[in-house]
Amino acid sequence: xxxxTIILNTVYESITRLTLLFYLAFGTIILLVIAFxxxxxxxxxxxxGISFFGNQIPVIDGIxxxxxxxxxxxxxxxxxxxxxxxxxxxxxxxxxxxxxxIDIYLSKPISRLELLLSKYMGAISAIGIALFYFMAGLFIxxxxxxxxxxxxxxxxxxxIIVMFMCIQSMSTLVGVLFKNMGLVLVFVYLHIxxxxxxxxxxxxLVGILTENAIVHRIFDGxxxxxxxxxxxxxxxxxxxxxxxxxxxxxxxxxxxLYSLISCSAMFLLAYIKFKRSDY
Amino acid sequence: MHPIETRNITKIFTSGIFNxxxxxxxxxxxxxxxKGEIFGLLGPNGAGKxxxxxxxxxxxxxxxxxxxLLEKPVSHYQLKTRIGYxxxxxxxxxxMTGERILTYFGKLSGLDNHTLRxxxxxxxxxxxxxxxxxxxxxxxxxxxxxxxxxAQAMINDPDVLFLDEPTDGVDPVGRKEIRDILKRxxxxxxxxxxxxxxxxxxxxxxxxxxxxxRGKVIRSGATTEFTKTSDEHEVKxxxxxxxxxxxxxxxxxxxxxLEGNVLTFTTADRVTINNxxxxxxxxxxxxxxxxxxxxxxxxxxxxxxxxxxxP
Ligand SMILES: Nc1ncnc2c1ncn2[C@@H]1O[C@H](COP(=O)(O)OP(=O)(O)O)[C@@H](O)[C@H]1O
Ligand SMILES: [Mg+2]
Numbered sequence: 272x273x274x275x276t277i278i279l280n281t282v283y284e285s286i287t288r289l290t291l292l293f294y295l296a297f298g299t300i301i302l303l304v305i306a307f308x309x310x311x312x313x314x315x316x317x318x319x320g321i322s323f324f325g326n327q328i329p330v331i332d333g334i335x336x337x338x339x340x341x342x343x344x345x346x347x348x349x350x351x352x353x354x355x356x357x358x359x360x361x362x363x364x365x366x367x368x369x370x371x372x373i374d375i376y377l378s379k380p381i382s383r384l385e386l387l388l389s390k391y392m393g394a395i396s397a398i399g400i401a402l403f404y405f406m407a408g409l410f411i412x413x414x415x416x417x418x419x420x421x422x423x424x425x426x427x428x429x430x431i432i433v434m435f436m437c438i439q440s441m442s443t444l445v446g447v448l449f450k451n452m453g454l455v456l457v458f459v460y461l462h463i464x465x466x467x468x469x470x471x472x473x474x475x476l477v478g479i480l481t482e483n484a485i486v487h488r489i490f491d492g493x494x495x496x497x498x499x500x501x502x503x504x505x506x507x508x509x510x511x512x513x514x515x516x517x518x519x520x521x522x523x524x525x526x527x528l529y530s531l532i533s534c535s536a537m538f539l540l541a542y543i544k545f546k547r548s549d550y
Numbered sequence: 551m552h553p554i555e556t557r558n559i560t561k562i563f564t565s566g567i568f569n570x571x572x573x574x575x576x577x578x579x580x581x582x583x584x585k586g587e588i589f590g591l592l593g594p595n596g597a598g599k600x601x602x603x604x605x606x607x608x609x610x611x612x613x614x615x616x617x618x619l620l621e622k623p624v625s626h627y628q629l630k631t632r633i634g635y636x637x638x639x640x641x642x643x644x645x646m647t648g649e650r651i652l653t654y655f656g657k658l659s660g661l662d663n664h665t666l667r668x669x670x671x672x673x674x675x676x677x678x679x680x681x682x683x684x685x686x687x688x689x690x691x692x693x694x695x696x697x698x699x700x701a702q703a704m705i706n707d708p709d710v711l712f713l714d715e716p717t718d719g720v721d722p723v724g725r726k727e728i729r730d731i732l733k734r735x736x737x738x739x740x741x742x743x744x745x746x747x748x749x750x751x752x753x754x755x756x757x758x759x760x761x762x763x764r765g766k767v768i769r770s771g772a773t774t775e776f777t778k779t780s781d782e783h784e785v786k787x788x789x790x791x792x793x794x795x796x797x798x799x800x801x802x803x804x805x806x807x808l809e810g811n812v813l814t815f816t817t818a819d820r821v822t823i824n825n826x827x828x829x830x831x832x833x834x835x836x837x838x839x840x841x842x843x844x845x846x847x848x849x850x851x852x853x854x855x856x857x858x859x860x861p
Contacts, residue, residue: 272657273657273658273660276654276657276658277658280643280654284643284645287645288645366643369641370639370641371637371638371639371640371641372640372641372642372643373609374604374607374609374635374637374640375635375637375640375642375655375702376658377607377608377609378607378609378630378633378634378635378637378712379630379655379658379659380627380628380629380630380631380658380659380660381627381658382627547611549563549604549609549610549611550604550609550610
């Protein structure tokens with residue numbers, strides 16, 4: 272009950288703060304572009320291909336061409352989805368921990384775990400709403416335009432939410448440690464756009480510098496300890512890959528599972544720090 | 551057991567990673583606050599007052615000692631359904647309206663919607679904020695924020711109310727209103743714990759006070775004990791007092807002091823007072839005024855502070 276109150280208020284807060292609306296606006300633009308540029312090509316009522324701003328993708332061997340559209344759109348917007356999503360929620364924990372605010376929260380009959388978890392879930396709900404709008408919008412627009420109702424969008428939505436659960440765990444940990452939105456943004460963006468791609472290619476990149484086994488172990492450790500955002504990003508779009516290209520691109524759940532473990536561990540650390548701190 | 555009890559609370563803050571800096575914010579503080587009384591914790595800025603409240607609310611952890619609220623260790627967070635708190639320099643989420651703050655934090659205090667609706671109306675009226683309830687708090691003045699903060703602290707009809715510098719930023723009329731609210735709450739059996747560096751505020755409303763200085767309780771007791779009238783008399787006069795006359799006067803009261811045109815002496819004996827006046831009149835000294843000093847809490851406070859800092 273109290274958790275729900277906090278979750279709803281966190282969502283409400285991110286809407287009034289406009290950051291979430293910004294996110295929704297971005298989704299709307301993408302949806303409009305697709306609605307404008309996408310057409311189904313029919314021959315005697317049978318779909319023979321799709322056209323996207325004049326580029327035609329024919330149906331070959333009965334393979335559903337909508338997968339390509341989803342792959343391109345979701346894969347192409349992924350960086351923006353992450354960038355804006357992090358921005359929309361980065362302030363939640365630092366704001367909660369501000370002197371004068373945290374005092375009031377902690378004077379209420381609610382445990383520190385419930386408070387932190389509710390704020391966390393509030394952030395995920397806010398992002399979830401924006402993502403649902405975007406993904407369901409894609410599903411409907413592509414369905415209406417081509418007659419293909421590709422239900423892969425829904426597991427894809429779930430997987431993107433898993434990515435945000437990992438990101439929010441990081442935000443929470445950094446937020447609890449430094450109580451500063453700027454630092455949350457710096458850490459999370461660095462991880463998404465630098466560390467994660469680097470760690471993924473660590474064997475090759477570190478290999479250039481050293482053959483030292485211990486160094487390689489350390490980077491392996493980091494790789495598994497932190498959420499594998501780079502792999503997850505890629506695998507979300509792989510979800511839409513038609514069966515015929517499975518040889519080349521194959522969807523895998525493992526980065527999501529590893530990342531969920533890392534996500535729980537980071538939240539746990541954040542909680543331990545929060546529980547033990549004086550405010 | 552009393553609603554608020556602490557035993558030997560010590561709090562040491564450490565900061566800095568390499569050069570560990572230690573601040574002893576509280577030093578062996580044992581206090582009890584009885585049910586139905588207004589207790590004032592006084593002290594200059596940095597004395598440790600806020601830290602003390604935070605420890606009682608489980609927001610800060612004591613380094614040593616024990617704290618009890620409503621007969622339970624403060625770590626029982628469920629007991630906060632019966633506690634109200636107005637933090638100093640509170641920061642409510644800025645996008646909320648006054649009314650929404652009351653409902654949001656009321657729900658977190660465990661109130662149901664129905665109770666909340668009635669309580670909100672009542673409190674907004676009590677703190678004179680009904681007109682402003684639909685306005686976002688970023689438009690509020692300091693005084694209005696303080697009123698909403700007070701209403702927020704009272705939303706769950708708490709048995710124990712903590713107020714940290716409640717009259718901060720409030721105009722004199724508002725201060726009087728707040729004092730009246732607090733007295734009414736006390737009369738309904740509520741226990742109120744008040745922090746302030748403004749002594750005059752505490753003096754007017756508290757039943758008992760404690761004075762905190764650099765983390766130590768240097769004095770505590772009933773407010774009346776601090777505000778008792780002293781037996782110090784001041785005589786203002788016109789003219790000059792000769793050494794002979796001064797010696798005669800000192801024969802009645804050896805500790806008598808002369809500073810410019812003011813004679814000061816302490817006595818409870820009416821005969822002494824009259825003798826001194828008689829001698830002055832006989833020497834043709836014209837008396838402007840005779841007054842008896844009232845030892846306000848402020849004087850006591852300042853005296854105590856000075857006393858302690860003297861080498
Ligand atoms: N979180 C903290 N970390 C380090 N020092 C602190 C902290 N909170 C308070 N202090 C120090 O403890 C002392 C008491 O502060 P405080 O309780 O706020 O005093 P008061 O409320 O009487 O003005 C001050 O010296 C203050 O600097
Ligand atoms: Mg203070």
